[in-house]
Amino acid sequence: MAAQINPSILSADFARLADEAEAVKGADWLHVDVMDNHFVPNLTLGVPIVESLSRATDTPLDCHLMIEDPDRWAPQYVEAGAGSVTFHAEAAAAPVRLAREIRAKGARASMALKPATPIEPYEDLLPELDMLLIMTVEPGFGGQAFLDIMLPKIRRTRELISKHGLQMWLQVDGGVSAETIERCAEAGADVFVAGSAVYGTEDPAAAVRGLRAQAERVAAGAARACGH
Numbered sequence: 001m002a003a004q005i006n007p008s009i010l011s012a013d014f015a016r017l018a019d020e021a022e023a024v025k026g027a028d029w030l031h032v033d034v035m036d037n038h039f040v041p042n043l044t045l046g047v048p049i050v051e052s053l054s055r056a057t058d059t060p061l062d063c064h065l066m067i068e069d070p071d072r073w074a075p076q077y078v079e080a081g082a083g084s085v086t087f088h089a090e091a092a093a094a095p096v097r098l099a100r101e102i103r104a105k106g107a108r109a110s111m112a113l114k115p116a117t118p119i120e121p122y123e124d125l126l127p128e129l130d131m132l133l134i135m136t137v138e139p140g141f142g143g144q145a146f147l148d149i150m151l152p153k154i155r156r157t158r159e160l161i162s163k164h165g166l167q168m169w170l171q172v173d174g175g176v177s178a179e180t181i182e183r184c185a186e187a188g189a190d191v192f193v194a195g196s197a198v199y200g201t202e203d204p205a206a207a208v209r210g211l212r213a214q215a216e217r218v219a220a221g222a223a224r225a226c227g228h
């Protein structure tokens with residue numbers, strides 16, 4: 001699959017979200033960080049803003065729920081127009097039931113792991129998911145330094161996905177930039193969230209193109225090495 005770049009609007013101007021979405025036209029998805037000030041020590045936005053944003057842009061919304069009780073709230077983000085909804089493994093009471101509900105409502109179902117949460121206990125759940133998100137910073141804030149120690153977890157997750165013959169996507173989020181994206185791609189990630197590395201630049205659309213080119217170069221090299 002081609003590399004996908006999902007700019008995170010956490011680093012955008014919240015008073016001009018429609019324009020900020022337009023500024024990254026050509027991005028695969030718009031990454032929307034929902035924080036409740038309980039699961040993480042920060043507060044951002046909720047269902048009404050997702051609803052308005054989904055009407056204001058053609059770019060599909062990738063909602064990353066950093067909230068408690070996603071079992072209760074996640075389905076509302078599908079109804080609000082999100083094309084993909086990610087809940088945290090640490091917060092979900094019934095992740096299989098929740099993933100099935102998100103899919104049944106018509107969105108892609110995704111589960112996120114904080115840095116200290118291992119992938120192995122979730123191996124049997126992978127077929128229930130369309131994407132797995134590996135956090136490469138502690139969730140809560142943009143602009144943090146990439147955690148290199150997450151690379152082995154990305155690699156192990158890619159191996160599990162291959163072992164089970166799954167088509168699911170592997171997303172990384174946190175500190176992804178021109179300096180770190182190639183390491184993530186080499187480890188097996190194929191969906192890249194970038195906040196400050198996109199919106200912190202003069203030309204966000206060009207930043208998206210640059211990141212995608214870097215990730216695709218790595219993927220093409222890996223495919224050549226496998227003889228594809």
Ligand code: DX5
Pocket residue numbers: 008009010011031033064137138139140141142143144173174175176193194195196197
């Ligand atoms: C952090 C959020 C990220 C954040 C990434 O908790 O989940 O999506 O916006 O920002 P950068 O790319 O600046 O690390």
Ligand code: ZN
Pocket residue numbers: 008031032033064173193
């Ligand atoms: Zn995020």
